[in-house]
Amino acid sequence: MARRTMSLIPHWSSRVSSVELNGTPFYFSTQEKHRGEEVPRVFRENDGRCYSLLVCSSDTIRRAKFYAELKDKLLTNLSPECHLSPMCSFLPNIKDSLLKGYFLKDTSESSSPTERLLRDLTQRDPVLVCSYLRGETGGVWTQHLWSDGDNHTMQMPKDYYVVPAEAPEHHPSTLNIINSDVFYSFEEAYQVLEKCGDIIPEARAVLELLPSREEARRKPDFPVIVIEGLDATGKTTLTESLRDALGASLLRSPPHCLSPMRARFDREPPLIRRAFYALGNYITAVQIGQEGMKTPVIVDRFWHSTAAYAIATAVSGPVCNLPAEGSEVYCWPSDVLQPSLVVCLTLDPEERRRRLRDRGQGKTEEEQELEHNQLFRLKVEKAYQRISGPACVTVDASPPADLVLQQVLLLIRGKCHL
Numbered sequence: 213m214a215r216r217t218m219s220l221i222p223h224w225s226s227r228v229s230s231v232e233l234n235g236t237p238f239y240f241s242t243q244e245k246h247r248g249e250e251v252p253r254v255f256r257e258n259d260g261r262c263y264s265l266l267v268c269s270s271d272t273i274r275r276a277k278f279y280a281e282l283k284d285k286l287l288t289n290l291s292p293e294c295h296l297s298p299m300c301s302f303l304p305n306i307k308d309s310l311l312k313g314y315f316l317k318d319t320s321e322s323s324s325p326t327e328r329l330l331r332d333l334t335q336r337d338p339v340l341v342c343s344y345l346r347g348e349t350g351g352v353w354t355q356h357l358w359s360d361g362d363n364h365t366m367q368m369p370k371d372y373y374v375v376p377a378e379a380p381e382h383h384p385s386t387l388n389i390i391n392s393d394v395f396y397s398f399e400e401a402y403q404v405l406e407k408c409g410d411i412i413p414e415a416r417a418v419l420e421l422l423p424s425r426e427e428a429r430r431k432p433d434f435p436v437i438v439i440e441g442l443d444a445t446g447k448t449t450l451t452e453s454l455r456d457a458l459g460a461s462l463l464r465s466p467p468h469c470l471s472p473m474r475a476r477f478d479r480e481p482p483l484i485r486r487a488f489y490a491l492g493n494y495i496t497a498v499q500i501g502q503e504g505m506k507t508p509v510i511v512d513r514f515w516h517s518t519a520a521y522a523i524a525t526a527v528s529g530p531v532c533n534l535p536a537e538g539s540e541v542y543c544w545p546s547d548v549l550q551p552s553l554v555v556c557l558t559l560d561p562e563e564r565r566r567r568l569r570d571r572g573q574g575k576t577e578e579e580q581e582l583e584h585n586q587l588f589r590l591k592v593e594k595a596y597q598r599i600s601g602p603a604c605v606t607v608d609a610s611p612p613a614d615l616v617l618q619q620v621l622l623l624i625r626g627k628c629h630l
């Protein structure tokens with residue numbers, strides 16, 4: 213921990229922090245001299261003590277696992293007078309510089325229990341703690357970075373004042389998407405599961421099922437048509453009808469052989485969970501390569517789903533926080549087979565809710581969240597539309613099933629000459 217802390221310090225004063233209060237981010241940074249700037253919003257009207265906790269470790273698995281546990285750990289052990297807000301720290305426009313954590317306001321009588329807990333964390337866990345102190349006059353706040361030793365504050369080379377900062381051009385949650393949420397090569401996703409082998413036995417089982425890279429890239433003779441869309445938009449209904457109408461093979465991602473491991477990975481933090489789904493696409497790609505030598509292939513979800521859900525989860529806040537159209541995060545990986553056509557089914561939210569209700573099946577937690585969280589749904593749909601190479605063709609799935617089928621058959625005939 214100490215080495216990681218020290219390696220951050222050279223850039224420490226260039227970092228910007230963001231604290232989310234009721235879903236709105238407030239930014240502050242630090243500087244050596246105070247030039248009469250106003251007090252950053254998160255410190256205003258504040259009688260309590262403030263702390264920040266940032267999870268940082270060069271071990272990405274440890275970092276992801278610890279961050280996933282941190283909130284529960286804090287809520288269980290802190291007094292009810294402590295208020296937690298999500299926060300992050302980043303170097304503006306510097307990829308992979310995002311550190312995630314929590315901002316803590318403590319209005320309890322004594323600082324001792326909170327500080328004891330934070331001190332324990334700095335000694336045992338990959339976490340960087342700062343406390344914030346209000347100056348005598350009340351108008352100026354300073355930041356104190358804790359070391360991982362006993363009760364040592366002030367490891368900073370100098371005193372730093374906290375001052376308000378501008379909102380960055382790109383939302384900070386977009387900085388770490390590549391290879392933390394979305395994987396663009398077999399190797400990157402493979403390495404994540406390989407590192408998890410000791411703590412997640414299912415990861416080893418997945419690795420044993422994986423093909424070689426070359427196998428996953430084999431281009432089939434027949435067309436490959438992927439059907440995408442949110443849950444209950446009619447993918448299963450349509451893909452089964454297409455299979456029958458075209459005499460095609462029907463495949464899905466994640467493939468059936470990964471079904472026994474899926475629930476376990478759905479409980480893991482994004483890094484591990486997304487690597488699992490990414491690798492599922494490579495297994496499906498091999499199956500496509502084999503089946504596509506004999507018949508056309510229909511695929512129920514593929515890389516669009518893996519990337520769109522991952523991006524929508526990683527990016528907090530409104531749709532405008534998503535990386536802009538044309539961003540490299542939407543680029544199809546060069547080592548995943550490119551389908552001949554990708555169709556994305558869309559449905560108005562009310563009709564989709566009705567279909568979900570009628571179906572009455574168990575849903576993944578994420579799909580339940582989609583139902584409740586309109587913003588998340590919009591972000592998934594927008595991300596679907598921005599993915600390029602191949603892009604998806606949007607089809608309105610609200611007409612009766614046979615009409616949707618006819619429309620998609622027309623698209624297939626036009627694009628794939630079937």
Ligand SMILES: Nc1ncnc2c1ncn2[C@@H]1O[C@H](COP(=O)(O)OP(=O)(O)O)[C@@H](O)[C@H]1O
Nearest residue numbers: 443444445446447448449567571611612613616
């Ligand atoms: N075009 C359609 N019109 C009306 N209901 C539909 C249509 N397509 C599918 N459904 C119904 O909506 C529900 C969800 O469809 P399903 O194919 O399982 O979606 P998905 O595979 O995308 O989750 C099912 O009960 C299905 O019978």
Ligand SMILES: Nc1ccn([C@@H]2O[C@H](COP(=O)(O)OP(=O)(O)O)[C@@H](O)[C@H]2O)c(=O)n1
Nearest residue numbers: 443465466489513514515517518521576578
């Ligand atoms: N190729 C895929 C398929 C699913 N997924 C994930 O799996 C979830 C949806 O899968 P699902 O099996 O519930 O979808 P349906 O088959 O019910 O439409 C999404 O929330 C994605 O996070 C993925 O990442 N990549």
